[in-house]
Amino acid sequence: xxxxxxxxxxxxxxxxxxxxxxxxxxxxxxxxxxxxxxxxxxxxxxxxxxxxxxxxxxxxxxxxxxxxxxxxxxxxxxxxxxxxxxxxxxxxxxxxxxxxxxxxxxxxxxxxxxxxxxxxxxxxxxxxxxxxxxxxxxxxxxxxxxxxxxxxxxxxxxxxxxxxxxxxxxxxxxxxxxxxxxxxxxxxxxxxxxxxxxxxxxxxxxxxxxxxxxxxxxxxxxxxxxxxxxxxxxxxxxxxxxxxxxxxxxxxxxxxxxxxxxxxxxxxxxxxxxxxxxxxxxxxxxxxxx
Amino acid sequence: xxxxxxxxxxxxxxxxxxxxxxxxxxxxxxxxxxxxxxxxxxxxxxxxxxxxxxxxxxxxxxxxxxxxxxxxxxxxxxxxxxxxxxxxxxxxxxxxxxxxxxxxxxxxxxxxxxxxxxxxxxxxxxxxxxxxxxxxxxxxxxxxxxxxxxxxxxxxxxxxxxxxxxxxxxxxxxxxxxxxxxxxxxxxxxxxxxxxxxxxxxxxxxxxxxxxxxxxxxxxxxxxxxxxxxxxxxxxxxxxxxxxxx
Numbered sequence: 001x002x003x004x005x006x007x008x009x010x011x012x013x014x015x016x017x018x019x020x021x022x023x024x025x026x027x028x029x030x031x032x033x034x035x036x037x038x039x040x041x042x043x044x045x046x047x048x049x050x051x052x053x054x055x056x057x058x059x060x061x062x063x064x065x066x067x068x069x070x071x072x073x074x075x076x077x078x079x080x081x082x083x084x085x086x087x088x089x090x091x092x093x094x095x096x097x098x099x100x101x102x103x104x105x106x107x108x109x110x111x112x113x114x115x116x117x118x119x120x121x122x123x124x125x126x127x128x129x130x131x132x133x134x135x136x137x138x139x140x141x142x143x144x145x146x147x148x149x150x151x152x153x154x155x156x157x158x159x160x161x162x163x164x165x166x167x168x169x170x171x172x173x174x175x176x177x178x179x180x181x182x183x184x185x186x187x188x189x190x191x192x193x194x195x196x197x198x199x200x201x202x203x204x205x206x207x208x209x210x211x212x213x214x215x216x217x218x219x220x221x222x223x224x225x226x227x228x229x230x231x232x233x234x235x236x237x238x239x240x241x242x243x244x245x246x247x248x249x250x251x252x253x254x255x256x257x258x259x260x261x262x263x264x265x266x267x268x269x270x271x272x273x274x275x276x277x278x279x280x281x282x283x284x285x286x287x288x289x290x
Numbered sequence: 291x292x293x294x295x296x297x298x299x300x301x302x303x304x305x306x307x308x309x310x311x312x313x314x315x316x317x318x319x320x321x322x323x324x325x326x327x328x329x330x331x332x333x334x335x336x337x338x339x340x341x342x343x344x345x346x347x348x349x350x351x352x353x354x355x356x357x358x359x360x361x362x363x364x365x366x367x368x369x370x371x372x373x374x375x376x377x378x379x380x381x382x383x384x385x386x387x388x389x390x391x392x393x394x395x396x397x398x399x400x401x402x403x404x405x406x407x408x409x410x411x412x413x414x415x416x417x418x419x420x421x422x423x424x425x426x427x428x429x430x431x432x433x434x435x436x437x438x439x440x441x442x443x444x445x446x447x448x449x450x451x452x453x454x455x456x457x458x459x460x461x462x463x464x465x466x467x468x469x470x471x472x473x474x475x476x477x478x479x480x481x482x483x484x485x486x487x488x489x490x491x492x493x494x495x496x497x498x499x500x501x502x503x504x505x506x507x508x509x510x511x512x513x514x515x516x517x518x519x520x521x522x523x524x525x526x527x528x529x530x531x532x533x534x535x536x
Contacts, residue, residue, distance in 0.1 A: 037530070061523075126330050127338075127345060146330025150508050153333055238333040240501060255495030258530060 033263035040259040052264035065248035073222040079162040084169025109167035117231040176210040293391035295384025303535040306524035317513035324507035356434030378463040394473040489531035
């Protein structure tokens with residue numbers, strides 16, 4: 001019997017066990033739970049097969065949460081990319097105090113989510129918030145905006161999320177920018193390329209590989225984001241206007257007390273992400289070879 | 291509100307009555323009330339509703355709680371921190387009702403089956419509810435914590451608490467609600483609902499009632515449409531809970 005591979009197997013065994021425990025087991029248990037009708041507080045469950053999934057197909061709340069979730073994730077990802085890339089380009093240039101600014105822009109990403117949300121809830125408060133005070137004082141708005149009402153709560157959520165997570169994009173893009181050979185820009189200048197063309201034909205192609213990863217990771221994280229969304233309303237007020245799929249899964253489990261149904265929502269999310277990620281790799285697979 | 295309009299939420303077979311005349315009238319009432327609410331009210335949290343009141347953005351809170359008295363004493367203008375300015379009005383009843391109804395918070399204790407020391411738990415409760423001990427608990431949030439024991443409620447020690455004296459009229463309304471048996475826990479219309487309707491927590495948690503109000507008061511939908519959607523959702527919840535008998 002070959003034993004040459006045994007030491008290697010033993011060395012990866014702890015990591016494998018960790019993977020199984022923290023990833024495969026929860027997903028497997030979630031799938032098993034989704035095939036049952038189970039009250040969240042009681043240990044008994046009844047096998048119902050795919051009934052939970054069939055229910056979701058006809059559940060208007062499920063489809064609404066998917067719609068809201070897509071609006072939220074697509075908007076925040078797009079804005080994070082634009083803001084993150086723009087900030088990285090700026091911080092790649094030399095200017096006085098650049099290092100201090102580089103440290104300051106990381107602040108949103110470093111603070112805990114609950115602190116970030118509380119901070120913004122105070123600033124956006126329609127009675128005594130700083131944002132409304134500024135808007136009204138500067139004459140931009142005649143009256144305070146109700147940032148947590150039906151009309152603006154999604155905008156508020158996107159604003160908070162973009163502010164908190166654009167530094168991740170900035171960091172990754174800045175690191176890549178600093179490794180782009182300057183000869184490429186010199187050659188482009190010699191060929192008569194202006195700033196815009198240098199960005200489009202030198203910078204962007206060089207950023208393609210890192211943007212590929214950023215878009216993939218940010219998409220997964222924003223689509224599955226629960227904490228920021230939940231903390232904005234904590235289940236009350238205008239919550240239904242920002243009820244994304246993770247929030248809906250939570251509500252099904254802990255408010256409706258239907259753990260099986262909540263698990264079904266989570267598994268559907270998981271499958272959607274697997275399909276999306278697979279499609280993404282298939283469409284942009286050449287980029288991951290850069 | 292539905293109780294104050296002579297309605298019920300569920301019939302004897304646990305079927306939701308969300309499309310009843312009383313419910314439609316209640317939803318229409320919400321629609322009319324919404325015109326007078328502060329802008330963005332649907333996004334206001336629990337404490338925001340109090341700040342609207344003591345901050346003079348609103349003249350009335352529909353469902354206020356006793357802890358509002360301490361918030362008023364802390365934050366309202368000094369000359370307004372009294373019952374002449376902020377008092378409690380017994381809720382009106384609707385066109386299909388005959389008596390007001392109020393919601394009551396309760397002190398819920400649970401002794402679990404299989405507990406290791408059930409006698410000790412009972413002993414603790416007896417100790418807790420001795421007037422001299424219970425009084426300390428009540429004093430932690432006076433006005434909001436209204437004693438459940440008549441002995442403490444009628445005692446001089448309780449009635450002499452300065453805040454109780456200052457907000458006596460608030461407590462009078464609470465007393466009247468209890469005396470006339472017109473106060474119930476959340477979603478309880480009749481007392482037997484506490485045992486006959488085990489799915490009420492799911493109904494509350496699902497937000498179906500809140501969504502019906504938002505549909506009419508914020509989205510501007512007709513009451514019948516909002517009620518129909520609520521009815522379908524509530525029926526599904528009751529079925530999922532295994533309590534449907536219709």
